[in-house]
Amino acid sequence: MLSKRSLVGVPLKFHTLALLFFLFLGGQVFAADPAVSDSEEAISAGKSVFNANCKTCHKVDQKAVGPALRGITDRRSIEWAKSFIKNSQAVIASGDEYANNLYAEYNNLMMPSHEFLSDADLDNLLAYIEYGDKVDPAAEAAAAAAAGGEAGAGGGGGIPTQYLTIIIVVLVIVLFLILVVLGLIISILTKYVNKQDLDETDKEFVSQKFEFGKVFKSDAFIIIVTALVVALVAKTAIDGLYTVGVQQGYAPTQPIAYSHALHAGTLEIECQYCHTGVEIGKSANIPSANICMNCHMHVQNVQGQDGISPEIQKIYDAIDNNQPIEWVRIHNLPDLAYFNHSQHVKVGGIECQTCHGPIQEMEVVYQYSSLTMGWCIDCHRQTEINAQGNEYYDKLVQLHSDSKDALKVKDIGGLECAKCHY
Ligand code: HEC
Ligand code: HEC
Ligand code: HEC
Ligand code: HEC
Ligand code: HEC
Ligand code: HEC
Numbered sequence: 001m002l003s004k005r006s007l008v009g010v011p012l013k014f015h016t017l018a019l020l021f022f023l024f025l026g027g028q029v030f031a032a033d034p035a036v037s038d039s040e041e042a043i044s045a046g047k048s049v050f051n052a053n054c055k056t057c058h059k060v061d062q063k064a065v066g067p068a069l070r071g072i073t074d075r076r077s078i079e080w081a082k083s084f085i086k087n088s089q090a091v092i093a094s095g096d097e098y099a100n101n102l103y104a105e106y107n108n109l110m111m112p113s114h115e116f117l118s119d120a121d122l123d124n125l126l127a128y129i130e131y132g133d134k135v136d137p138a139a140e141a142a143a144a145a146a147a148g149g150e151a152g153a154g155g156g157g158g159i160p161t162q163y164l165t166i167i168i169v170v171l172v173i174v175l176f177l178i179l180v181v182l183g184l185i186i187s188i189l190t191k192y193v194n195k196q197d198l199d200e201t202d203k204e205f206v207s208q209k210f211e212f213g214k215v216f217k218s219d220a221f222i223i224i225v226t227a228l229v230v231a232l233v234a235k236t237a238i239d240g241l242y243t244v245g246v247q248q249g250y251a252p253t254q255p256i257a258y259s260h261a262l263h264a265g266t267l268e269i270e271c272q273y274c275h276t277g278v279e280i281g282k283s284a285n286i287p288s289a290n291i292c293m294n295c296h297m298h299v300q301n302v303q304g305q306d307g308i309s310p311e312i313q314k315i316y317d318a319i320d321n322n323q324p325i326e327w328v329r330i331h332n333l334p335d336l337a338y339f340n341h342s343q344h345v346k347v348g349g350i351e352c353q354t355c356h357g358p359i360q361e362m363e364v365v366y367q368y369s370s371l372t373m374g375w376c377i378d379c380h381r382q383t384e385i386n387a388q389g390n391e392y393y394d395k396l397v398q399l400h401s402d403s404k405d406a407l408k409v410k411d412i413g414g415l416e417c418a419k420c421h422y
Pocket of ligand 1: 049050053054055056057065066067068072075081084085088102103104107109110111112114125298299
C-alpha cells in the first residue's frame with residue numbers, strides 16, 4: 001500500500017514540478033518582452049535623450065506641460081508611441097481617436113516633432129520612460145533631509161536676529177519677575193520688623209513709603225535716561241547709514257511677466273541654459289529673446305488658455321522689431337568692487353542659491369543677499385576652499401596641512417583689499 005502510494009506520488013510530483021517549471025519559463029519569456037529593454041545602458045542612454053528633448057514639457061511620473069509618460073506602452077502599442085514621438089501631428093491628422101482626444105485635452109498644444117531621433121534613440125527613450133528613475137521613497141526622504149541640513153548649515157554663524165529678540169524679551173520677563181519677588185520679600189520683611197519693639201526713628205525708617213516722584217527727579221535717573229536716548233538715536237542713524245545703497249529685497253516689475261518659479265522650478269530648466277556666463281566669465285548674462293524662442297516657437301500659451309499669451313507675444317514683438325527686451329537690473333555692485341561668477345560657481349563650487357536665494361521659487365526675482373562688503377568678507381572667513389580635484393591647490397593644501405584649521409578663502413587672500421577693489 002505504502003509503496004504503491006509512493007510510486008504514484010513520485011510521478012505526480014514530477015508532473016507538478018515540470019508544469020511549474022514550464023510556467024516559470026513562460027513567465028520569463030513573457031516578462032522579457034523584447035521591445036522595451038530594461039537594461040542599464042538603454043535606460044541611461046534614454047535618459048540623456050529625454051533630458052535633451054522632452055524634459056521641458058514632460059515628467060515621467062507627473063503631469064507637466066504634457067502628460068506623465070510612464071505606462072505609455074501599456075496604454076498604446078510601442079509602434080504608436082514611436083510614431084507619436086516622431087511626429088505627433090501626423091498621428092493626429094491620420095484621425096487616430098486617442099491622439100485627437102489627447103490633443104484636445106491639452107488645448108491643442110503642439111508637441112514638436114522629433115524626426116531626427118533614430119530608432120535606437122526611441123527604444124532607449126521608451127526604456128527610460130518605463131523603467132528609469134523609479135521613485136524610491138526612502139532615498140527621496142534622505143535626499144530631502146540632506147538638502148534641508150545643507151540649507152540650515154549654509155545659514156552661517158552668529159545668532160539670527162529673531163532669536164536675539166526672543167532672548168531680550170525673555171530677559172525682560174525674568175527681570176520683571178525678580179522685581180516682583182523682591183517686592184514681596186520687602187513687604188514680608190516690613191511686616192515682620194514692624195511686629196518688633198522698635199524706637200520711633202527706626203519705625204519711621206522701616207515704614208517709609210517708596211516715592212516714585214523722588215526717583216524721577218534724581219540726577220542718576222536723568223543721566224541714565226539721557227544716555228539711553230542718545231545711544232538709541234546713534235544706533236538708528238548708524239544703521240541707516242550702513243544701509244544707504246543696500247538694496248536687499250529689491251524686486252522691480254519686469255517688462256515681461258517671466259517667472260523663475262515656472263521655468264527654473266516647475267520646468268527644471270538649468271540656470272546655465274539662460275545665464276550662459278556663470279561658469280565661464282565674470283557676468284552671469286541675461287538671456288536674449290532668441291534663447292526664449294528656442295521653446296516659445298512651439299509654446300505659445302499656458303496650458304488651459306486659448307490663443308497666444310499676451311506676455312509671450314511680447315517676446316515675438318521684440319524679435320520682430322529687433323529690439324532687446326529691457327529687463328530691469330536687480331543686482332548691482334558699485335563700480336569700485338570686482339566680483340566674478342565663474343570664480344565662485346565653477347572654481348568655488350558655490351550654488352547659485354547660496355547667494356541668490358530660492359530663485360526657483362520666485363515668481364518675481366528679488367535681491368536675496370545684502371551684497372555689502374561685510375557679506376563678502378563673512379563668507380570668505382567661513383568658507384573652505386573647494387580644493388578637491390583642483391591641482392592648482394595641491395601645493396597650498398600641503399603647505400597648510402600643519403595648521404589644524406581647514407584652508408579657507410581668507411587664507412588665499414580673500415580678505416585683501418586689492419582682490420575686490422580695482
Ligand atoms: C513643447 C512641449 C513638449 C515637448 C518638448 C515634448 N512633448 Fe510630448 N507631449 C506634449 C503635449 C502637450 C502632449 C499632449 C498631446 C498634444 O497636445 O499633442 C504630449 C504627448 C506625448 C505623448 C503621449 C502621452 C500619452 O499619455 O498618450 C508621448 C508618448 C510624448 N508626448 C512623448 C514625448 C517625448 C518622448 C518627447 C521628447 C523626445 C516629448 N514628448 C517632447 C508636449 C511636449
Ligand atoms: C529660461 C531662462 C532662465 C532660466 C532657466 C533662469 N533664468 Fe534667471 N533670469 C532670466 C531672465 C529673463 C531674467 C531677467 C528678468 C528677471 O529678473 O526676472 C533673469 C534674472 C535673474 C536674476 C536677477 C538678475 C539681476 O537683474 O540682477 C538672477 C539672480 C537669476 N536670474 C538667477 C537665476 C538662477 C539662480 C537660475 C536657476 C535656478 C535661473 N536664474 C534660471 C532667465 C532665466
Ligand atoms: C526650455 C523651454 C523654455 C524656455 C527657454 C523659455 N520658456 Fe517660457 N515657458 C515655457 C513653457 C513650456 C511655458 C508654458 C508652461 C505652462 O503651460 O504652464 C512657458 C511659459 C512662459 C510664460 C507664461 C505665459 C503666460 O501667459 O502666463 C512667459 C511669460 C514666458 N514663458 C516667458 C519666457 C521668456 C521671457 C523666456 C526667455 C527669457 C522664456 N520664457 C524661455 C518654456 C520655455
Ligand atoms: C558668491 C555669490 C554668488 C553666487 C554663488 C552666484 N552669484 Fe549671481 N551675482 C552675485 C553678485 C554679487 C552679483 C552682482 C554682480 C555685479 O553687480 O557686478 C550677481 C549678479 C547676477 C546676475 C545679474 C547679471 C550679472 O551678471 O551681473 C545674474 C543673472 C546672476 N547673478 C545669476 C547667477 C546664477 C545663475 C548663479 C549660479 C550658477 C549665480 N548667479 C551664482 C553673487 C553670486
Ligand atoms: C557664499 C560665499 C561667498 C560670498 C558671499 C562671496 N564669496 Fe568670494 N569667494 C568665495 C570662495 C569659496 C572663493 C574661493 C574660490 C577659489 O577657490 O578660487 C572666493 C574667492 C573670491 C575672490 C578671489 C580671492 C583670491 O584670493 O583669489 C574674490 C576677488 C572674491 N571672492 C570676491 C568676492 C566679492 C566681491 C564678494 C561680494 C560681492 C564675494 N566674493 C562674496 C566665496 C564667497
Ligand atoms: C571680498 C571682497 C572685498 C574685500 C576683500 C574688500 N572689500 Fe571693500 N567693498 C567690497 C564691496 C562688494 C563693496 C561695496 C559694498 C556696497 O556697495 O555696499 C565694498 C565697499 C568698500 C568701501 C565703501 C565704498 C562706498 O562707496 O561706500 C570702502 C571704503 C572699501 N570697500 C574699502 C576696503 C578696504 C580698505 C579693504 C581692505 C582692508 C577692502 N575694502 C576689502 C568688497 C571687498
